[in-house]
Amino acid sequence: MVYHGAVPSVELHQDLRHAVRDLCKAFPDGYWRGLDAARAYPDAFVKALTDAGYLAALIPETYGGSGLGIGEASIILEEINHSGGNAGACHAQMYTMGTLLRHGSDVQKREYLPKIASGELRLQAFGVTEPTTGSDTTQLKTTATRNGDRYIVRGQKVWISRAEHSDLLLLVARTTPIEQVKKRTEGLSVLLIDLREAVGRGLTIRPIRTMMNHATTELFFDDLEVPASTLIGEEGQGFRYLLDGLNAERILIAAECVGDGRWFIERSTRYAKERVVFNRPIGQNQGVQFPIARAHVNVEAADLMRIRAADMFDRGEVCGSEANMAKLLAADASWEAANVAVQTHGGFGFAEDYDIERKFRETRLYQVAPISTNLILAYVAEHVLGLPRSY
Numbered sequence: 402m403v404y405h406g407a408v409p410s411v412e413l414h415q416d417l418r419h420a421v422r423d424l425c426k427a428f429p430d431g432y433w434r435g436l437d438a439a440r441a442y443p444d445a446f447v448k449a450l451t452d453a454g455y456l457a458a459l460i461p462e463t464y465g466g467s468g469l470g471i472g473e474a475s476i477i478l479e480e481i482n483h484s485g486g487n488a489g490a491c492h493a494q495m496y497t498m499g500t501l502l503r504h505g506s507d508v509q510k511r512e513y514l515p516k517i518a519s520g521e522l523r524l525q526a527f528g529v530t531e532p533t534t535g536s537d538t539t540q541l542k543t544t545a546t547r548n549g550d551r552y553i554v555r556g557q558k559v560w561i562s563r564a565e566h567s568d569l570l571l572l573v574a575r576t577t578p579i580e581q582v583k584k585r586t587e588g589l590s591v592l593l594i595d596l597r598e599a600v601g602r603g604l605t606i607r608p609i610r611t612m613m614n615h616a617t618t619e620l621f622f623d624d625l626e627v628p629a630s631t632l633i634g635e636e637g638q639g640f641r642y643l644l645d646g647l648n649a650e651r652i653l654i655a656a657e658c659v660g661d662g663r664w665f666i667e668r669s670t671r672y673a674k675e676r677v678v679f680n681r682p683i684g685q686n687q688g689v690q691f692p693i694a695r696a697h698v699n700v701e702a703a704d705l706m707r708i709r710a711a712d713m714f715d716r717g718e719v720c721g722s723e724a725n726m727a728k729l730l731a732a733d734a735s736w737e738a739a740n741v742a743v744q745t746h747g748g749f750g751f752a753e754d755y756d757i758e759r760k761f762r763e764t765r766l767y768q769v770a771p772i773s774t775n776l777i778l779a780y781v782a783e784h785v786l787g788l789p790r791s792y
C-alpha cells in the first residue's frame with residue numbers, strides 16, 4: 402500500500418503502523434537470522450519496502466513520493482525494528498535524499514528523485530567518516546579538485562554502509578584546502594556520485610566485516626573523475642547541508658531504537674511469563690520483572706522525546722537539541738532493554754535461534770553511530786547549557 406498526503410493524524414499513524422507490520426510479517430526472525438549468519442543484504446525486504454512506497458515516504462508527491470513528514474517516516478523504521486528486522490539496511494535512503502531535495506538543483510531533483518521514489522535508483526550510501534579524522538568531520542582529508550567541467554576526487558572513507566547495494570553515493574569532500582578558509586566548516590562540498598560509473602574507474606569498495614550484519618565498507622578514491630554537475634548546491638557549503646540532514650537522521654535512528662527497545666521488552670516479558678524455574682514463572686521475581694519494567698519506562702520516555710523532535714522538525718522549527726537528545730535517550734534505552742533481554746533469557750539469550758543476541762549486536766551500534774553518545778553530550782553541554790566547548 403502506498404501512502405499519499407501530508408496530513409499527519411493519529412489515525413494515519415495507526416494505519417501506517419499496521420501496514421508496515423503486515424509487510425514485515427513476510428520477513429520473520431528466520432529471514433533476518435539467515436542473512437545475519439551469511440552477512441548478506443536483505444534484497445527481498447528492501448525491494449518489498451520500496452515497492453510499497455515506504456522508502457519514498459519523504460519524497461514530495463510531485464517527484465513520485467508520498468510527501469509524508471519525518472514523524473511518519475520514523476514510524477516506518479520503528480516498526481521494522483519492532484518486528485525483529487533491521488532498518489539499518491536501508492534507512493539512509495530517507496535522510497540522504499533530504500540533502501538532494503533541499504539543496505539540489507531543479508535538474509538534479511527531476512533527474513533523480515522520481516527514479517529514487519520508484520526504486521529504479523538506490524541512494525543508500527552516505528560518505529562522511531574517514532579513518533584518520535573520525536568524529537572531527539571538518540578535518541576530513543578527501544579532496545574534490547575542480548578541473549574544467551570535472552572534479553578529481555582523491556582520498557579514503559571508512560564505514561560507508563550499503564555502498565555495494567546503492568547506485569548513488571552522497572559524498573562529502575573538501576573543495577577548498579582548510580588553510581585557505583576562514584572557518585574550518587567552510588570549503589567542504591557535497592557531490593552526488595554515480596557508483597555504477599565510478600567503481601573500477603578510480604573508486605574501489607572494500608567490505609568490512611563487523612559484529613552485526615551491516616554491509617559497511619571502505620572506499621578508496623584514486624583520482625576518480627566525476628562531472629562537475631554532480632555538485633549539490635553551492636561549492637564550499639557542504640558542511641551546512643550536512644548539518645541540515647543530521648536532525649532527520651537522529652530522529653529516524655531514535656525511532657529505530659524505540660522499535661528495538663519494544664521488541665526486547667516484548668520478548669523479555671513473554672519469556673519471563675513462560676519460563677518456570679523453582680516452580681514459578683521467573684517473571685514473578687522482582688529481580689527479573691523490575692529491570693524489564695524499568696527498561697520499558699525508559700523506552701517510553703525516549704519515545705516522547707522522539708515524538709517531540711519529529712513534531713518540531715515537521716513544523717520547520719529548530720530542533721537540534723531535541724533530535725540529539727532523542728537519539729541519545731533512545732539509544733541508551735534500547736541498549737538497556739537489550740541487556741535486560743539477555744539476562745532474562747539466561748543461557749538462551751546467547752542462542753542464535755532466539756534472536757536476542759542478534760538484536761543485541763544490532764542495537765549496540767547506536768551508541769557509536771551515526772554520532773557517538775559522547776559527542777551528543779558535548780553538543781548538549783555546549784549548545785544547550787552554554788558550557789565551554791570541550792573539543
Ligand SMILES: Cc1cc2nc3c(=O)[nH]c(=O)nc-3n(C[C@H](O)[C@H](O)[C@H](O)COP(=O)(O)OP(=O)(O)OC[C@H]3O[C@@H](n4cnc5c(N)ncnc54)[C@H](O)[C@@H]3O)c2cc1C
Pocket residue numbers: 526527528529530534535536537559560561562563611615617766769770771772773774775776779791792
Ligand atoms: C557499522 C557502522 C556503520 C557506519 N555507517 C556510516 C556511513 O554509512 N557513513 C558514514 O559516513 N559513517 C558511518 N559510520 C561511522 C560513524 O558515524 C562513526 O563511527 C562515528 O561517527 C564515530 O566516529 P569514529 O568511529 O571515527 O570514532 P572516533 O571519532 O575515533 O571516537 C572514538 C571514541 O572516542 C570518543 N570521543 C572522540 N572525541 C571525543 C571528545 N572530544 N570528547 C569525548 N569523547 C570523544 C567517541 O565518543 C567514541 O566513543 C558507521 C560506523 C559503523 C561502526
